[in-house]
Amino acid sequence: QVQLVESGGGLVQAGGSLRLSCAASGSIFSINSMGWYRQAPGKQRELVASITSVGSTNYADSVKGRFIISRDNTKVHLQMNSLKAEDTAVYYCNTQSRYGGWSWGQGTQVTVSS
Numbered sequence: 001q002v003q004l005v006e007s008g009g010g011l012v013q014a015g016g017s018l019r020l021s022c023a024a025s026g027s028i029f030s031i032n033s034m035g036w037y038r039q040a041p042g043k044q045r046e047l048v049a050s051i052t053s054v055g056s057t058n059y060a061d062s063v064k065g066r067f068i069i070s071r072d073n074t075k076v077h078l079q080m081n082s083l084k085a086e087d088t089a090v091y092y093c094n095t096q097s098r099y100g101g102w103s104w105g106q107g108t109q110v111t112v113s114s
């Protein structure tokens with residue numbers, strides 16, 4: 001099992017920046033990819049960005065050029081720039097195991113005021 005603890009959410013004005021961080025513990029040896037998903041009210045949870053163990057990244061079209069995902073051993077970070085009101089959501093840290101299991105953090109609220 002992998003345990004995930006997120007930090008860094010909050011309230012920011014449109015055009016501002018926030019940095020989310022997520023620390024993994026437990027069976028960290030099994031982690032392949034790490035990433036961030038988000039869920040806005042009334043919408044399905046969606047992938048924001050992910051990064052594999054060899055550094056390959058994947059971004060949702062809506063955040064390309066604005067968000068940057070990085071990974072530092074057992075931590076994953078999401079630098080969010082030029083934030084828009086539509087980025088408002090609960091952001092969840094996610095890991096995917098080499099053996100197929102998924103783990104989730106508790107979620108952190110990001111609110112962008114217009």
